[in-house]
Amino acid sequence: MVEQIESGLVGASDDVLRYGAALGDREAFEAIVCRYGPVLYRYCRRILANEADVADVV
Secondary structure: OOOHHHHHOOOHHHOOOOOOOHHOHHHHHHHHHHHHHHEEEEEHHHHHHOHHHHHHHH
16 A cells, blocks of 8 residues: 555556556556455455455455
């Protein structure tokens, strides 16, 4: 998260992050993971019974 703040990607739009990640920008990809990872993890946890499966999916 600190890297995101330093790089200025915290407030970047999803389109900017998606474009950057598609071009191989690691910081843009990490910003996407930080932004949506926890939400996706919680969603998968509700659907899947096994914690290991959740970790594999996310």
